[in-house]
Amino acid sequence: MGKWVSATEKRSFLKWFLDNQQLKRKEARKVIEFIIHHFHILENAQFTEKIMLDRKTIVISSVGSDEPGFVYYFQQRKSEEVPTAIGDLMMNPSEKVNLIFHFRGKMENYRYLQLIEQPAIENIKQYAQFQKYEKEVNDLIEKISLDYEIALVKKQIDEALDQKDEELFKSLTGRLKELDVKSERIIGVAPSLP
CATH class of the missing domain: 1.10.287 (Helix Hairpins)
Known part of the structure; x- marks a missing residue:
């Protein structure tokens, strides 16, 4: 479905994101840190630009973005509660989860672009x-x-x-x-x- 990205690359980007972006929802930091510290979740995390309702999706935005600060999509539902996402990740660490990040300059950020699935690259070409x-x-x-x-x-x-x-x-x-x-x-x- 998507390209393979190592857990090291994912961890590196997530750490960079925490160090360089101011989150709209400060408690979203806990979700990112939780993912960084749990190898199985990190392995099953996939960076994308599309919300897929059949798969868990976590959307996190920085202050420079127009998007909501934190949204968690799961089982055809939507939640803006960070503890819901962390609890679900704890209960199901081997399930696939999509990660979407919104921050200023993301389409020029090589760290981010190397992680996302092909459709986002196609969006850049289309743009x-x-x-x-x-x-x-x-x-x-x-x-x-x-x-x-x-x-x-x-x-x-x-x-x-x-x-x-x-x-x-x-x-x-x-x-x-x-x-x-x-x-x-x-x-x-x-x-x-x-």
Whole structure:
């Protein structure tokens, strides 16, 4: 299902998280420490980004996150009580448990990224793709706006010619050249003809 991650790597991240993040719910520290000190639980812990209702899931957030400080999902239920999670982990140390951590900069944190299952990596790739699409769309919108402005300036140039207004004509052709250069830079298309 997921990639294999050693208990040492998991323990190392959990210790780093405790040392470097301020938890929203201070008592959530007890859950992390409990997991660190119990090898069987650590072995069966899996880092993920998805809540799976058919598997125990512990969600812990730091102060910089918008997510709730502590949530424990088990048997199709949800609890925000730390003792419930610890008690269940004590009673069933060999059951698989998912761990989800929310903290500022987690998608750039190599310690975290090496632990999470593949779907989260796919989310990162998808996010990067959406950023690329966003840039392309913004460039296209800017290009369309420029094309509209170019058409408007061309119309004004025609009117200036009809009125035999040489000063306005020169000013507008200069503006048209600026817009053409700007249009070229956005998408790399050939300049419009006057």
